[in-house]
Amino acid sequence: MMKKAFVTKEQIEEITKKYPTPFHIYDEKGIIENARAVNKAFSWNPGFREYFAVKATPNPVIMDILMKEGCGFDCSSITELMLSKAVGAKGELIMFSSNDTPASEFVYADKIGGIINFDDITHIEFARQALGGRLPETISCRYNPGGVFQMSNGIMDNPGDSKYGMTKKQLIDSYKLLKSYGVKSFGIHAFLASNTVTNEYYPMLAGQLFELAREVQEETDCKIKFINLSGGVGIPYKPDQEPNDILKIGEGVREQFEKLLVPAGMGDVAIYTEMGRFMLGPYGGLVTKAIHEKHIYKEYIGVDACAVNLMRPAMYGSYHHITVLGKEDARCDHIYDVVGSLCENNDKFAIDRELPEIEMGDYLFIHDTGAHGFAMGYNYNGKLWSSELLLKEDGRVECIRRAQTPRDYFATLDNLEMFAKLDEILKENE
Numbered sequence: 013m014m015k016k017a018f019v020t021k022e023q024i025e026e027i028t029k030k031y032p033t034p035f036h037i038y039d040e041k042g043i044i045e046n047a048r049a050v051n052k053a054f055s056w057n058p059g060f061r062e063y064f065a066v067k068a069t070p071n072p073v074i075m076d077i078l079m080k081e082g083c084g085f086d087c088s089s090i091t092e093l094m095l096s097k098a099v100g101a102k103g104e105l106i107m108f109s110s111n112d113t114p115a116s117e118f119v120y121a122d123k124i125g126g127i128i129n130f131d132d133i134t135h136i137e138f139a140r141q142a143l144g145g146r147l148p149e150t151i152s153c154r155y156n157p158g159g160v161f162q163m164s165n166g167i168m169d170n171p172g173d174s175k176y177g178m179t180k181k182q183l184i185d186s187y188k189l190l191k192s193y194g195v196k197s198f199g200i201h202a203f204l205a206s207n208t209v210t211n212e213y214y215p216m217l218a219g220q221l222f223e224l225a226r227e228v229q230e231e232t233d234c235k236i237k238f239i240n241l242s243g244g245v246g247i248p249y250k251p252d253q254e255p256n257d258i259l260k261i262g263e264g265v266r267e268q269f270e271k272l273l274v275p276a277g278m279g280d281v282a283i284y285t286e287m288g289r290f291m292l293g294p295y296g297g298l299v300t301k302a303i304h305e306k307h308i309y310k311e312y313i314g315v316d317a318c319a320v321n322l323m324r325p326a327m328y329g330s331y332h333h334i335t336v337l338g339k340e341d342a343r344c345d346h347i348y349d350v351v352g353s354l355c356e357n358n359d360k361f362a363i364d365r366e367l368p369e370i371e372m373g374d375y376l377f378i379h380d381t382g383a384h385g386f387a388m389g390y391n392y393n394g395k396l397w398s399s400e401l402l403l404k405e406d407g408r409v410e411c412i413r414r415a416q417t418p419r420d421y422f423a424t425l426d427n428l429e430m431f432a433k434l435d436e437i438l439k440e441n442e
């Protein structure tokens with residue numbers, strides 16, 4: 013499949029008059045259409061809700077768009093909880109799927125009425141103490157079956173190696189314990205494979221969790237209210253990958269539901285999802301300008317973004333497709349490493365990539381940065397975060413996060429004398 017940027021060179025030339033590169037830009041129209049497709053795919057389940065994984069794109073303007081489409085929020089830290097509260101989410105619209113959780117975060121999640129999803133059996137006492145000896149009425153527990161999770165096309169992941177969730181015995185013991193503490197309704201959660209580009213993942217996972225839910229209900233007599241399929245639905249980062257079909261995925265989950273839950277009298281169970289990547293990934297791009305070319309043992313193009321703006325290639329070796337704006341139809345007859353300015357040789361957005369000839373000043377659109385893109389930013393080498401822009405449905409562009417400045421970068425230095433010097437230096441330079 014051809015990968016097409018959702019902005020043109022002309023649009024970017026206009027936008028950069030006001031907002032210099034680099035920036036992440038998000039496509040409101042794409043986000044809304046996709047969110048509607050997700051809700052449609054699961055509309056057979058009256059209790060269905062997608063809890064957007066805030067960590068993927070923690071920007072309240074993006075979260076607000078999703079909330080208007082009926083999404084709740086999946087959080088794993090206090091700041092993500094605060095963002096969710098800021099956009100008006102409360103109570104059952106918030107899922108708190110954290111791990112290694114500090115006591116203060118359980119307290120805050122409970123205070124705003126979020127649904128706590130326990131990652132471990134020991135967290136039950138830990139949270140109960142933090143909450144002054146009580147627990148909320150609804151609680152979820154996270155399951156880890158161990159072993160490997162393998163799908164028919166060879167895609168697999170390795171739950172047995174992951175730090176999350178509980179064994180089946182711990183899970184059942186947890187529900188019994190929670191019930192003895194007066195908890196009334198229960199959820200089951202599992203995240204067993206990441207970035208699965210196959211329609212098979214959710215239905216397979218659902219099959220496993222539905223069987224587990226029957227067992228739990230039989231053994232513990234706990235009322236299962238929801239089953240949370242969590243995240244892991246992938247996107248085609250590479251142009252030759254076939255995208256997931258969310259309608260097929262929804263139908264696949266429904267088949268399992270009708271086969272396993274309905275006959276057990278559990279047809280009222282709500283299905284929840286916690287997708288991040290699938291909700292936002294394709295609807296964001298990192299726009300960066302070519303500022304240097306270098307010809308040594310290989311051909312390098314230096315751009316004005318670097319790995320602090322998009323860490324996935326450096327951290328996981330991930331492929332992100334690149335479109336040279338205005339050269340969409342040109343022949344890809346050059347081979348480049350596209351690099352950023354960090355003093356780290358893994359700061360490469362692309363290695364040995366076939367691209368059209370790049371001239372200085374060309375704008376590169378790095379695809380699929382809408383999820384786990386800006387969000388993973390850091391400040392190594394004193395490099396600063398870029399801005400985030402929203403391409404609205406009506407074609408206007410809104411700045412939804414300004415770029416970080418040196419003043420922001422120095423702001424947490426507590427030594428007053430040193431800060432005064434930096435303040436002087438900043439003023440000289442402003």
Ligand SMILES: *Cc1c(COP(=O)(O)O)cnc(C)c1O
Nearest residue numbers: 065109243244245286287288289
């Ligand atoms: C990261 C995460 C998600 C989202 O994962 P995606 O791969 O972006 O869909 C959902 N739930 C939990 C608990 C997570 O940690």
